[in-house]
Amino acid sequence: MNNKLKEIISDDNKYLFQNYGSRLAVEFKKGRKSFLYDQDNKKYIDFFSGIAVCTLGYNYPELNKALIRQVKSILHTSNWFLNSNQTAAAELISLNSFPGKTLFVNSGTEANEAAIKLARKYGISKNEEKYHIISFSGSFHGRTFGAMSATAQEKIHKGFGPVVPGFTYLPFNDIEALKNEVKSGNYCAVIFECIQGEGGIRPVDRQFIKEVHSICNENDILLIADEVQTGVGRTGKVFAFQNYEITPDILTLAKGLGAGLPIGAIHTTDRLSAVLSQGTHGTTFGGNHLSCKAAEIVLKTVTSEGFLDKLSEISKLFFDELNEMKKSLKIIRDVRGMGLHIGIEIDRDGLGIVKQALAKGLVINCTAGNVIRIMPPLNIDKKTVIKGLKIFKELLMEQNNEN
Numbered sequence: 376m377n378n379k380l381k382e383i384i385s386d387d388n389k390y391l392f393q394n395y396g397s398r399l400a401v402e403f404k405k406g407r408k409s410f411l412y413d414q415d416n417k418k419y420i421d422f423f424s425g426i427a428v429c430t431l432g433y434n435y436p437e438l439n440k441a442l443i444r445q446v447k448s449i450l451h452t453s454n455w456f457l458n459s460n461q462t463a464a465a466e467l468i469s470l471n472s473f474p475g476k477t478l479f480v481n482s483g484t485e486a487n488e489a490a491i492k493l494a495r496k497y498g499i500s501k502n503e504e505k506y507h508i509i510s511f512s513g514s515f516h517g518r519t520f521g522a523m524s525a526t527a528q529e530k531i532h533k534g535f536g537p538v539v540p541g542f543t544y545l546p547f548n549d550i551e552a553l554k555n556e557v558k559s560g561n562y563c564a565v566i567f568e569c570i571q572g573e574g575g576i577r578p579v580d581r582q583f584i585k586e587v588h589s590i591c592n593e594n595d596i597l598l599i600a601d602e603v604q605t606g607v608g609r610t611g612k613v614f615a616f617q618n619y620e621i622t623p624d625i626l627t628l629a630k631g632l633g634a635g636l637p638i639g640a641i642h643t644t645d646r647l648s649a650v651l652s653q654g655t656h657g658t659t660f661g662g663n664h665l666s667c668k669a670a671e672i673v674l675k676t677v678t679s680e681g682f683l684d685k686l687s688e689i690s691k692l693f694f695d696e697l698n699e700m701k702k703s704l705k706i707i708r709d710v711r712g713m714g715l716h717i718g719i720e721i722d723r724d725g726l727g728i729v730k731q732a733l734a735k736g737l738v739i740n741c742t743a744g745n746v747i748r749i750m751p752p753l754n755i756d757k758k759t760v761i762k763g764l765k766i767f768k769e770l771l772m773e774q775n776n777e778n
């Protein structure tokens with residue numbers, strides 16, 4: 376490790392909260408397409424996109440141009456004033472998901488906070504006790520108190536005292552458990568991820584979510600699709616719920632929506648949007664001019680002709696290659712996911728592989744302990760995928776042969 380890197384690590388330890396543990400020992404200084412370059416100008420293939428954020432890779436020309444133009448005109452005014460960048464992005468969300476209205480916030484957790492507030496206010500308007508929300512084991516909805524309380528993972532709650540009351544955690548993909556629970560009549564919402572991301576790339580069962588959808592409709596329970604990780608093209612459709620022939624009542628977005636700029640959004644029907652009436656919710660930064668301009672470009676690009684068809688081809692390449700690897704490598708237990716939201720469950724902790732991949736010039740990630748997560752930029756090209764997969768295969772072969 377060179378002295379410059381040592382100094383960066385020492386400053387990190389000295390000046391920053393250590394809540395992320397020790398970060399991987401690399402600082403990316405620039406990016407081009409699906410490549411990253413570190414402090415020593417070493418080139419990496421990016422199969423991670425900064426946790427499914429950098430939808431269009433790095434230095435995407437149209438995004439750059441639009442953002443530079445925006446920086447030169449105005450960054451922020453406030454939600455006291457009109458903002459046609461917000462309306463442009465909201466119109467695209469509406470056109471490509473379901474008709475309704477959008478509220479912009481700054482992150483995934485805030486989008487879910489808004490959804491939780493809306494659902495509770497809606498339920499309470501019907502019956503004082505109708506504020507309970509169901510979420511599923513293995514879910515992840517964010518780190519602020521409401522979203523953290525919705526997250527059905529004890530390790531996320533630990534040490535913070537009582538969580539927000541009114542959340543019930545049910546086993547994922549277990550319809551009988553849900554049927555029994557909703558009988559109380561006090562549920563205002565069910566929140567779910569189409570593919571649990573932090574939970575280990577676990578897709579929701581098709582029949583299960585269809586039944587959940589019907590049960591919600593029958594019982595006036597709002598269905599909230601948390602698409603913070605799966606939204607905006609990641610699974611091969613503009614929104615992941617479109618893979619399941621259901622339409623949620625509320626859609627939450629963040630990550631890939633801004634292609635690197637912080638933004639979140641909650642989208643719902645006209646009728647439900649009115650629940651968060653004047654003075655009941657708001658944010659200073661949410662939907663500022665710059666982040667909404669990014670969202671507009673991302674949505675236009677992802678919905679442009681041929682974009683998702685190309686993504687499907689790339690997805691097929693990944694799944695074909697990875698399933699082929701699985702046949703010969705015992706280390707791989709399962710390959711799952713959809714589109715470019717891919718999990719490879721292995722028979723051991725994945726952090727070592729992540730570090731070794733980095734050393735070989737490939738950026739991947741590990742979630743839920745032993746699930747290697749691959750989420751490249753949505754516009755990654757075939758040649759780069761083949762190169763990256765070659766590195767990945769070599770690595771897994773080495774590991775496979777060691778044990």
Ligand SMILES: Cc1ncc(COP(=O)(O)O)c(C=O)c1O
Pocket residue numbers: 482483484485487515516517518568572573601602603604629630
């Ligand atoms: C499904 C899901 N919901 C919510 C969040 C929280 O988003 P943020 O980190 O932007 O607050 C995440 C983050 O990983 C997520 O994957």
